[in-house]
Structures are given as structure tokens and as C-alpha cells.
Amino acid sequence: GSGEILLWRVHEFDKVEVQPELHGHFYSADSYVIMYKYLFRGWREQYIIYYFQGRTSRILEKGTSALLTVELDEEVGRSAKEVRVVQGKEPKHFLTVFQSRFVMHHGKDPAAEGKKKGGEEAKMYEVHGDNGELDESGKVQWDQCVERVKGIEVEARSYRLSSASTFILVKNKDLFVWYGSASSEIEKTFADNYVEKISGASLNIQKIHEGKENKKFWSAFPKGEEFFPLRRRQNRPRPRLYQCSIGTGVFDVEELYYFCQDDLMSDDVYLLDSGDDLFLWVGKHATKREKRMGMDVGLAYLAKLPNKDKRQSYVRKQDREDKKDGLGLFLVEDGKEPLYFTTQFHAWTDLVMKNGVMVKRDGGRDAGKVGLPVQHIQDILDQQEQKIAYQDILDGNYPEFVDESRLETYLVEEEFQELFGMNAEEFEGLPGWKKDKMKNDLGLY
Missing domain, CATH: 3.40.20.10 (Severin)
Incomplete structure (x- = not known):
């Protein structure tokens, strides 16, 4: 440098x-x-x-x-x-x-x-980095970790504040440095150094720790919005993101390192391990098979998680459709991401560029609320185990997440016997090629 x-x-x-x-x-x-x-x-x-x-x-x-x-x-x-x-x-x-x-x-x-910078509109920046190397006193060795930190503008909304980061908020002549309860030392140092460099601009600088906010700080945000401190454990593992795709003809699960919001493609499914909760993000154009196989992978991942007792779910009971506590694998729809999900991505934005202007994308969450009702995927699958009439299967009139590779298992017992000339147990004992031929002849594929 x-x-x-x-x-x-x-x-x-x-x-x-x-x-x-x-x-x-x-x-x-x-x-x-x-x-x-x-x-x-x-x-x-x-x-x-x-x-x-x-x-x-x-x-x-x-x-x-x-x-x-x-x-x-x-x-x-x-x-x-x-x-x-x-x-x-x-x-x-x-x-x-x-x-x-x-x-x-x-x-x-x-x-x-040809425009002037500044104005009355508030601007907010999220600082992102890790602790890097610390000296004997526990302070950041700044010269060894400058490549690990950056500041990204986010929407100046109270619901964008995250305990895991440090934020810089500027409105008129007021500048606030907000330290999240679980933000790293390097993030705090970056923010302090940056503010020091621009302090000559006649700014009124205030440094605020989470939970110590004053009225002037909150007045910089639109009124009526909800703020919920999404607290995180200090030693929580880094979030991990896995892409689940069948684009090559084979269902493949691949971990993405140093991921960001732009990695989420609308024709795939992604499994996010926040270090506590698990989320399955389903793209708008993902196939039914990808959705179902992604669910199966997510549940298997959840079942084999080590040290579950050290994890803690941060999804509030009132935001769960089943109103239960405990860890889970939650469904997240493309364009309707709750804050529990978006805060795992540095500087997540709901803004898009249209005709040269940054505007809010169509759909999405209610800006004034912390989260959307989230469903545990196991509950969704349990609901899908209901029996389906043969004609409804042929017409495609069945729930979205039904496993289409085993449609015959959803038939009522009498209809199964009539169609296959045997019961389900006898059918399972047949060679694979013969089962596939019978299912194909009946349109159950």
C-alpha cells in the first residue's frame, strides 16, 4: 500500500x-x-x-x-x-x-x-471486517489487517443496525459512530480512524454503544420503524453459505467462501448456517426438485450439527408460524428475506438501480418490521405427507414441496392397489427398472 x-x-x-x-x-x-x-x-x-x-x-x-x-x-x-x-x-x-x-x-x-455532495438526507455505512492480529494488550495491530475491513453504504433505517457490526451515521452536521455489542475491534478502529480523517468538516461527532442511544440518534431515522437488537454471541462461528443446484443435471452442494448478497441466484437454492439458526433460501426460479432436495439436505445438515447445545436460536417465537422455541431450519423466500437472514450478509440492500436512480425493489419485507413469519421446513414437509388423489397428481394439483421423485407414495392405499395391482410393500420389492416403467406408464414421474 x-x-x-x-x-x-x-x-x-x-x-x-x-x-x-x-x-x-x-x-x-x-x-x-x-x-x-x-x-x-x-x-x-x-x-x-x-x-x-x-x-x-x-x-x-x-x-x-x-x-x-x-x-x-x-x-x-x-x-x-x-x-x-x-x-x-x-x-x-x-x-x-x-x-x-x-x-x-x-x-x-x-x-x-454536476451535483453537490451532502444534503439533509441521512446516510449510513456499515463497517465490516474481522479482528485480525491483536497485540499483547488485546488491541488491534492495525498495520497488519488493513486489507480486512471496508465501509459500505446501507439504507439509513433503524432496522439495518446489526449487533455484529459498527455503523457510521451522518445527517446534516451530526455524525454518529454506533458500536454493535458484538462488533469486532478492527471495525471499531476503522470507524474511529475514518471519523478522525473527516472530523475537520465541522461535524458534531458522537460515539454510541448499543443500548446507550439518545433521542437525537433515533431522530435521524424515519419514525415508526421497529428496531430489534439481533444480538449475537461474541465467539459465534462465521456464517457459512452453500449453493444447491441441479444445473449440471446432478444435484450439487458447494460451499461459497467470502460470500455476499450477489451470490444468491434466483434459479438456485441456498443453505445458510448463521452459526446458530439455519435458513434455506429458495430462488424465484428454482425448480421443484431443487427446492425439495434442498430441504432434504438442510434437514440432514441440521440433524448432524455438532455441539447443538452451544447454539441459540435468535428467531423470536412471535415470528415463527409454529410459535415454538429452539433451533430449526427456516424457509426464506426470494424477495421476502427477514432480518434474521439479511444480517448475515454484509451491507444487504433492498435498493436497485432504475433509470439512473436507486429505488426499493418490488415486493420484499415491510420496512417497519423486524421479520416476516418464518416456517420451519420440517413442519412444511409434515404437511406435505397428506394423501393425494391420482387425478390431482396428473393435473399437477398438489402442494409445492411434494417430492416428485416418489409421487406414488402419496396415493391412498386403495387407489395404489388398483393402479399397480399390488400393495406398496410389494411394489418396493420390485427391481428399480420395473418400478420406473410402471410409474412412467401411469404418469407418476
């Missing part, structure tokens, strides 16, 4: 230089080109050219960023390393270049549209 940085914002087919004092500030609707020059072994010049593409940046500008990178490489004799960086997947060496100054803002850079 001690080298020289040249940074440009992409504007249509050209690039506009960003002044050094603004290095590290990126906007989600823009793309950038960054040339980093450093000395290798103290004497040999080396170059890395990054082209950074914001989540809602236009395709035109994303393509231009790649072309400009090639042009810059040619200017330095094609000796540079070219690295594509997408928002949410920033590699450590990229963050190290900016030395704890990486902040991601919503929308387009106001300078690109």
Missing part, C-alpha cells in the same frame, strides 16, 4: 481522473480504472491495473473499464498485471492499496452529474 495510485472514473467511453483526496471512495453505479505503481525489491517499477465495476454500473461503462485497462497496459509496455474487481468481491491486495480508506457509496458519484 506504499506505492503510487492513479485513479479514474469511467464516463461513457472515456475516463475522468479522481483527485487523491477522494481515493478509496467508490460508487456502486460507476466503474473505475486504478493504476498502482510500486517498486519491486526497492528498485524495479511494477504495475497493477485494476478495473473496478460497481454493482449497478452500466454495461457500457463496465466494458469501457476493461478496454481502458488494456490501453493503459500498452502505455507501460504491457508489463502490468490486469485485475478485474467486482463490488462485494474485493480481494485483499486491492483493499491494501487503499490503506483502510475503502468506502462504498450508493448510486453515482455526484461529481459525475
Whole structure:
């Protein structure tokens, strides 16, 4: 991070230089080109050219960023390393270049549209990182972990506050640093350092620990919203996300590391282990088979969890359809994610870019409530075990999560006997090929 940085914002087919004092500030609707020059072994010049593409940046500008990178490489004799960086997947060496100054803002850079920064609208940033290395006194060795932390703008709503993170809230001339009860030391240090750098802007700075908020802090948020402290154990394991897909023709479960919201694809199913609760996220375009097999995988995962007694469910009883306590595997629908789920993702957003403006996506949760009623998947499957008439099966008139690979098991006993000429026990004793042929002839596939 001690080298020289040249940074440009992409504007249509050209690039506009960003002044050094603004290095590290990126906007989600823009793309950038960054040339980093450093000395290798103290004497040999080396170059890395990054082209950074914001989540809602236009395709035109994303393509231009790649072309400009090639042009810059040619200017330095094609000796540079070219690295594509997408928002949410920033590699450590990229963050190290900016030395704890990486902040991601919503929308387009106001300078690109001739607008002034600031205004009366509140802005909030979630700081995300881990503890890294601590010295003997338990304090963060900041110089060894600058690549592990970043600040991302989130909606300035009280329900976005999470005990697991530190937040910076700015409204007019007031700046609040809010420390979640389970936030890491590196997150707190990043926030303090960042605030120190901008403290010359005549800001009224207040540092607040969770549970010690004052009226002025809450007044920065819209009225009538619910705040629920989603508390977390300090030593809780990192959340883990598994993608469940049948895209290759074989049902495959793969863990995704350093995951973010953009990893959730609407044609797949995902299992999220928060370290306490388990959630099965079902994409809008996932197949019935993927949904059912994802449920089976999730329940098997839950059954084999080690040290269950050390886990604690954070899903409130009033938010459960069965009104019961205890750990569970909960269903989460695409576009209707409860806070119990979204707080496992750094800087989750319900905003999308439409016609150059950040707007709330269609559907989704009620902004004023902590969560949506969540169902335990075992309860859903228990409801699916009801018997179904043969004609209803042929017409597709049956519950969504029925296991379509074993439709014959849902037939009433008399109808099964009439259709197959034997009872279910005798049928199970047949060779696999013969069972498949009989099911195929009856349309039970």
C-alpha cells in the first residue's frame, strides 16, 4: 500500500481522473480504472491495473473499464498485471492499496452529474471486517489487517443496525459512530480512524454503544420503524453459505467462501448456517426438485450439527408460524428475506438501480418490521405427507414441496392397489427398472 495510485472514473467511453483526496471512495453505479505503481525489491517499477465495476454500473461503462485497462497496459509496455474487481468481491491486495480508506457509496458519484455532495438526507455505512492480529494488550495491530475491513453504504433505517457490526451515521452536521455489542475491534478502529480523517468538516461527532442511544440518534431515522437488537454471541462461528443446484443435471452442494448478497441466484437454492439458526433460501426460479432436495439436505445438515447445545436460536417465537422455541431450519423466500437472514450478509440492500436512480425493489419485507413469519421446513414437509388423489397428481394439483421423485407414495392405499395391482410393500420389492416403467406408464414421474 506504499506505492503510487492513479485513479479514474469511467464516463461513457472515456475516463475522468479522481483527485487523491477522494481515493478509496467508490460508487456502486460507476466503474473505475486504478493504476498502482510500486517498486519491486526497492528498485524495479511494477504495475497493477485494476478495473473496478460497481454493482449497478452500466454495461457500457463496465466494458469501457476493461478496454481502458488494456490501453493503459500498452502505455507501460504491457508489463502490468490486469485485475478485474467486482463490488462485494474485493480481494485483499486491492483493499491494501487503499490503506483502510475503502468506502462504498450508493448510486453515482455526484461529481459525475454536476451535483453537490451532502444534503439533509441521512446516510449510513456499515463497517465490516474481522479482528485480525491483536497485540499483547488485546488491541488491534492495525498495520497488519488493513486489507480486512471496508465501509459500505446501507439504507439509513433503524432496522439495518446489526449487533455484529459498527455503523457510521451522518445527517446534516451530526455524525454518529454506533458500536454493535458484538462488533469486532478492527471495525471499531476503522470507524474511529475514518471519523478522525473527516472530523475537520465541522461535524458534531458522537460515539454510541448499543443500548446507550439518545433521542437525537433515533431522530435521524424515519419514525415508526421497529428496531430489534439481533444480538449475537461474541465467539459465534462465521456464517457459512452453500449453493444447491441441479444445473449440471446432478444435484450439487458447494460451499461459497467470502460470500455476499450477489451470490444468491434466483434459479438456485441456498443453505445458510448463521452459526446458530439455519435458513434455506429458495430462488424465484428454482425448480421443484431443487427446492425439495434442498430441504432434504438442510434437514440432514441440521440433524448432524455438532455441539447443538452451544447454539441459540435468535428467531423470536412471535415470528415463527409454529410459535415454538429452539433451533430449526427456516424457509426464506426470494424477495421476502427477514432480518434474521439479511444480517448475515454484509451491507444487504433492498435498493436497485432504475433509470439512473436507486429505488426499493418490488415486493420484499415491510420496512417497519423486524421479520416476516418464518416456517420451519420440517413442519412444511409434515404437511406435505397428506394423501393425494391420482387425478390431482396428473393435473399437477398438489402442494409445492411434494417430492416428485416418489409421487406414488402419496396415493391412498386403495387407489395404489388398483393402479399397480399390488400393495406398496410389494411394489418396493420390485427391481428399480420395473418400478420406473410402471410409474412412467401411469404418469407418476
